[in-house]
Amino acid sequence: MAKQKKLLIFILTIGVFGILNTEMGIIGILPEIANHFNVSVSAAGWLVSIFAIGVAISGPTMPLLFSRFDRKKVMVFVLSVFVAANIISIFTTSFSILLIARIIPALCHPIYCSLAFSVAADSVSKEEAPKAVAKVFIGVSAGMVVGVPIVSFIAGVFNLQMAMAFFAIINIAVLLATFLFVPSMPVKEKISYGTQLHVLKHSNTWIAIIIVILLNAAIFGVYSYLAEFLQTVTNASSNITSLILFIYGAANIIGNILAGRLLVEKPVKTIAALPFLMGAVYILLFFAGKFTIPMALVTLFWGILAGLAANINQYVVTTAAKEAPDFANGLFLSSCNIGTTIGATAGGLFISEMGTQYVVLVGIFSLILTMVFIFLRNYQFRAAELVSR
Numbered sequence: 001m002a003k004q005k006k007l008l009i010f011i012l013t014i015g016v017f018g019i020l021n022t023e024m025g026i027i028g029i030l031p032e033i034a035n036h037f038n039v040s041v042s043a044a045g046w047l048v049s050i051f052a053i054g055v056a057i058s059g060p061t062m063p064l065l066f067s068r069f070d071r072k073k074v075m076v077f078v079l080s081v082f083v084a085a086n087i088i089s090i091f092t093t094s095f096s097i098l099l100i101a102r103i104i105p106a107l108c109h110p111i112y113c114s115l116a117f118s119v120a121a122d123s124v125s126k127e128e129a130p131k132a133v134a135k136v137f138i139g140v141s142a143g144m145v146v147g148v149p150i151v152s153f154i155a156g157v158f159n160l161q162m163a164m165a166f167f168a169i170i171n172i173a174v175l176l177a178t179f180l181f182v183p184s185m186p187v188k189e190k191i192s193y194g195t196q197l198h199v200l201k202h203s204n205t206w207i208a209i210i211i212v213i214l215l216n217a218a219i220f221g222v223y224s225y226l227a228e229f230l231q232t233v234t235n236a237s238s239n240i241t242s243l244i245l246f247i248y249g250a251a252n253i254i255g256n257i258l259a260g261r262l263l264v265e266k267p268v269k270t271i272a273a274l275p276f277l278m279g280a281v282y283i284l285l286f287f288a289g290k291f292t293i294p295m296a297l298v299t300l301f302w303g304i305l306a307g308l309a310a311n312i313n314q315y316v317v318t319t320a321a322k323e324a325p326d327f328a329n330g331l332f333l334s335s336c337n338i339g340t341t342i343g344a345t346a347g348g349l350f351i352s353e354m355g356t357q358y359v360v361l362v363g364i365f366s367l368i369l370t371m372v373f374i375f376l377r378n379y380q381f382r383a384a385e386l387v388s389r
Helices: 002-037 046-058 071-091 095-122 129-157 160-181 193-201 203-223 226-232 238-265 267-288 292-320 325-354 356-388
Strands: none
Touching: 002 046, 002 071, 002 095, 002 129, 002 160, 046 095, 046 325, 071 095, 071 160, 095 129, 095 292, 095 325, 129 160, 129 238, 129 292, 193 203, 193 325, 203 226, 203 267, 203 292, 203 325, 203 356, 226 238, 226 356, 238 267, 238 292, 267 292, 267 356, 292 325, 325 356
16 A cells, blocks of 8 residues: 555656646757747747746636546546647647647646645645655656756757657656556545635635745746856856756755655744745845855755745645645646746846846845745634634
């Protein structure tokens, strides 16, 4: 039984890696896509933006619509959509068709990821759920940051089609593993759509959503421009830039592992401490960002905190809306994408107005607001505990 649970969580981890790699891996081959389809790099950038918009729109709705069906069948369906879209992307000669092949899986993205988190949590005891979810988050981190250099490397050694085939191969492997090794998972208690939507009437649900938006804005408002920061402020070479970006990605995974333990043992203290620790990192980035070795060390610590933050985001939403886990995970994914969009936009404005070094202010301002809403969340939870006693 223990081996089956481990295999299930492993398949889910590789599954979210394949999904997130399809979303983010394309960043590593945007110049090749622009050249292949004879469009500008900014136009090719729509392949990233349109996917994020699709996830943000479908996040609250699609997991809700599919929440009453057998979870294995839903995962097989979503993975099949991703495989079909990946194969179309390899062979199409039309940029418009490529855009469509990005939109359709983007709408299905929140279904698989929300199910992966819910299934991982349900496979263990309530107390151990954060650890199981943290393992799945390793796939999220790997898909977001490790997939980019892998796909870029494949495109450089072989060609664009081989790089895009990497997306398809991962998703085909997970589809087969899901079909063969994941047991049927019919929903035991079918929660009505009305009951799930009812969580939106709770103020703590909205506080959790705001925390996720602000915390993601704090991270991606700065991380989106890390390569630019390294090149213009640190004056790092392209190789050093790639190395530090890799350090950040690897540190994310360490943060995921730590999150599993901390959110089981000290959830309230961990959530409350994160904005202060990340704020300290951004202050260090501002003052030590000109020096390569200190910058690499700060980025390592920053990456660990960012990995921890990803788990905290999921934790605060799902604990606020326990009655509707799949819907809650959809809200989490949508909030993450909204926060990323807001943060990246604000970061760009700060850079254009004040200079690259001042992009850290986006993170600091967002973290100050995050602290306020974390305080409100913790106050509400303490008040609810006193009432229940």
